[in-house]
Amino acid sequence: MLFDTHVHVNARQFFEDRDETIQRAFDHGVNYMVVVGFDRETIPLAIEIAEQYETIYAAVGWHPVDAIDMKDAELAWIEELSSHPKVVAIGEMGLDYHWDKSPREVQKNVFRKQIRLAKKVDMPIIIHNREATEDIIEILQEENAKEVGGIMHCYNDSVQYVQACLDMNFYISLGGPVTFKNATMPKEVAIQVPLDRLLVETDAPFLAPHPNRGKRNEPAYVKLVAEKIAELREMSFGEISKVTTDNAFSLFGINGKPRN
Template structure:
């Protein structure tokens, strides 16, 4: 059994063949997944999915690239919806210094407010970090994010930083890039992350693993991520599948029924 810890199956890229995408995921052994909303429109599209599919859970939060657009109304909207029984995390939230749209100070404020919200709700965080690792770590530490923990989504830093995030009660999640020929750092890091702190994801429709790089990604392909990690760590596919599923269930406080 596989758990895709980060999908955007609420993306318009899946509008035409949504049910086929879910069938392929099931055929590939993906029994559970999380669908992530990152702004007003994508958050609204999370709820019909999690209401209709009992093994799909939701995460909602405001993404850092668009931090400058978040209104008080949006903040209240997220806060009100965190109590929905299918919502298991607040995210993805974080810092993104790659794009120029939202000033760093605005990103920091929006990030801190949402960490505080997650702590009030008792929900783990799904954290997006792009080219902002030192500030990211500092803010998580200052806000005592370890009290709720969570996942460092689509991890792309080295093992030294991974250790520090693990000490802050975070799991380290890898996706399609671990299969890319030019992703030596991810491969080195995944070998060193302990199996009990490892989670897998697709981030679909983005970051499709080799040999589908550049094409639309989908949850079924989380299997290719698990296979690559098993190969890199010298473990069986079954060991990686079982551990990453149990880790995701533990991280998101999901109790497997049936």
């Protein structure tokens, strides 16, 4: 049994075959997933999908690339949706310094607002980070995000930052890049992160793992991520599947597990 903790089957790339894609994931032992909504289009779809499937949940937040488009109305909307029984996290949120649509100060402001909202509604947060690690850690520390914790989504940074994330009650989630032949950092993280803080994800339709790199990713492929981590840690696939799934249950407070 596997838990894909970050997937976008609400994306347009799945409009024509979403149900088949989800069924394929179930057939491959991916029994649980969190569908992440990050703007006006994807948030309602994330909840709609979660309502259709017993073992699929949703996260709602605002992506940093589009931070400039987030107004008070959007923040209030996300707060309202956070009470939905299938919503288990706020996000994805964070900072993205690769794209320049939203100025950095605007991104930081929106990031802080969403952290405060998550603390208000007592829900974990999902962090998007692209080329902004030190600023993200600083903001999380300043906003005392440790109160709710969450996920460092698709972690692809140096091992040196892992401890700071762990100290703030965050899990480290690994995706397709851990399977790439030239990706040393996620492999090092996969080996060193404590087992009780490890999660797996796809971020589908993006970042498909080897040997599907460059193709559309899908939640069934999270099995390839788990298999690679098991190989790196010299553990069985079954052990990695169980520990990462149990970690997700604990983080999100589902399947009878109280949220830690």
